[in-house]
Amino acid sequence: MTLRLHNTLTGAKEDFVPLEEGNVRMYTCGPTVWNYAHIGNLRAFLFYDLVRRHLRVAGYRVTHVMNLTDIDDRILDQAMHAGTTIAEYVEPYVKAFFEDMTSLRAERAEQYPRATEHIKEMVEMISTLIEHQNAYIADGDVYFRIASFPRYGALSHLDRAGLKAGARVATDKYDKESVSDFALWKKSQPGDARLGAEWDAPFGPGRPGWHIECSAMSKRYLGDTLDIHAGGVDLTFPHHENEIAQSEAANHKLFTRVWLHSEFLSDATGEKMSKSAGGFTTLRDLVAAGHDPLAIRYFLIANAHYRSRVRLSPEALHSAAEQVRRLREFADRVHRTAPSSTDDAELARRTTDVRAAYREALDDDLNLPLGMGLVFDHIRDANAALDAGRVGPLNRSNLLALMEDVDAHLDVIHAEEPGLAAEVERLIAEREAARKAKDFARADRIREDLRARGIALEDSKDGVRWRRISA
Numbered sequence: 387m388t389l390r391l392h393n394t395l396t397g398a399k400e401d402f403v404p405l406e407e408g409n410v411r412m413y414t415c416g417p418t419v420w421n422y423a424h425i426g427n428l429r430a431f432l433f434y435d436l437v438r439r440h441l442r443v444a445g446y447r448v449t450h451v452m453n454l455t456d457i458d459d460r461i462l463d464q465a466m467h468a469g470t471t472i473a474e475y476v477e478p479y480v481k482a483f484f485e486d487m488t489s490l491r492a493e494r495a496e497q498y499p500r501a502t503e504h505i506k507e508m509v510e511m512i513s514t515l516i517e518h519q520n521a522y523i524a525d526g527d528v529y530f531r532i533a534s535f536p537r538y539g540a541l542s543h544l545d546r547a548g549l550k551a552g553a554r555v556a557t558d559k560y561d562k563e564s565v566s567d568f569a570l571w572k573k574s575q576p577g578d579a580r581l582g583a584e585w586d587a588p589f590g591p592g593r594p595g596w597h598i599e600c601s602a603m604s605k606r607y608l609g610d611t612l613d614i615h616a617g618g619v620d621l622t623f624p625h626h627e628n629e630i631a632q633s634e635a636a637n638h639k640l641f642t643r644v645w646l647h648s649e650f651l652s653d654a655t656g657e658k659m660s661k662s663a664g665g666f667t668t669l670r671d672l673v674a675a676g677h678d679p680l681a682i683r684y685f686l687i688a689n690a691h692y693r694s695r696v697r698l699s700p701e702a703l704h705s706a707a708e709q710v711r712r713l714r715e716f717a718d719r720v721h722r723t724a725p726s727s728t729d730d731a732e733l734a735r736r737t738t739d740v741r742a743a744y745r746e747a748l749d750d751d752l753n754l755p756l757g758m759g760l761v762f763d764h765i766r767d768a769n770a771a772l773d774a775g776r777v778g779p780l781n782r783s784n785l786l787a788l789m790e791d792v793d794a795h796l797d798v799i800h801a802e803e804p805g806l807a808a809e810v811e812r813l814i815a816e817r818e819a820a821r822k823a824k825d826f827a828r829a830d831r832i833r834e835d836l837r838a839r840g841i842a843l844e845d846s847k848d849g850v851r852w853r854r855i856s857a
């Protein structure tokens with residue numbers, strides 16, 4: 387089985403082979419911590435999580451770097467209005483980002499470098515670009531000269547015919563219609579120093595543009611050439627195009643071998659959900675409306691292939707919650723079932739086939755929705771076999787192995803609320819103490835309280851065990 391990934395650069399699915407055997411160097415564009423992360427950004431961040439988890443399933447070690455953009459135009463504006471420094475302004479949003487990632491069960495990347503802590507690396511790269519004449523100073527700002535980089539536009543398959551040489555933009559984002567030399571360094575403005583947003587550089591005091599941080603920090607932590615660079619599809623142009631131009635012009639090496647882009651989340655009208663369009667929906671909004679973070683995780687990674695748009699709706703989240711519940715109940719049922727004396731040979735064969743087909747779906751450009759379809763079909767059959775008492779010891783361990791395969795990507799079956807296990811154990815100990823003291827009313831009350839929270843206690847000869855039940 388070979389892992390195949392759709393590379394935006396070539397527009398084709400390719401066999402994935404990392405540069406260094408067994409180790410994958412992956413860089414992913416992280417959040418701009420000017421506010422809470424939008425649910426559309428979270429889709430991209432969970433896509434990164436799916437990539438890294440499947441790389442590990444495929445047997446690779448993964449070195450994953452995700453940046454935190456803690457300086458940009460919006461952060462400066464907000465910090466100025468709040469009368470604080472940019473460092474103080476972003477801190478609650480950095481914290482909120484990690485909280486969101488934890489409640490959505492995203493694995494931690496190996497590094498989360500912050501832009502403001504890598505100004506030295508950025509200044510060095512800008513100096514190199516000036517030396518190589520790929521960049522020039524204009525009135526204290528430094529711009530990348532697009533005309534000096536003939537491959538510009540290769541990633542987004544941009545037609546260069548309409549490019550106007552010498553047109554310049556200072557903002558971090560610009561329209562595809564007006565491709566322009568972009569800012570690497572912006573000279574300091576009155577007030578920047580007070581906001582903690584001014585640094586010295588050979589080309590004059592100022593602050594970095596947005597694009598240069600990813601080129602400088604990926605080089606620092608992963609070297610000149612990355613195996614995988616991922617981001618939301620909205621970053622393809624200009625951000626990723628600019629990263630390629632900066633890195634390849636400075637390093638004279640191929641920057642990224644495989645580019646992966648995840649699609650938008652759309653709103654009810656099919657439009658891209660975005661902050662600027664007023665469709666601001668955060669994880670916090672959804673949780674406050676009663677949605678389970680694990681259902682949100684399932685919805686974001688398993689409802690649609692990462693290269694398809696997916697529509698966020700309460701119905702879609704309810705159906706994701708239902709899928710999570712079915713997976714958990716099934717895994718729980720298989721765990722609890724005492725196997726029959728003989729195995730069902732047909733069930734054994736089909737479970738093996740489904741495990742292989744699930745893996746194949748993931749190896750084929752991370753097609754988790756296809757894999758889940760196969761798994762749910764099989765769960766129906768396996769439930770029928772359980773009803774009929776036809777599940778033997780081998781059947782049981784195969785089915786549990788299938789659930790482990792699935793949970794390697796989803797991580798929703800065994801996931802518990804943080805601290806839940808410790809709290810349940812504490813209550814079990816309290817109940818035992820109450821029973822020893824012959825306070826059976828109190829012991830029963832603890833059992834009932836736990837049942838109301840979806841936890842069932844079972845007294846066994848090895849002591850008290852607990853498991854989740856559906857509400």
Ligand SMILES: [Zn+2]
Binds near residue numbers: 414415416600629
């Ligand atoms: Zn980036």
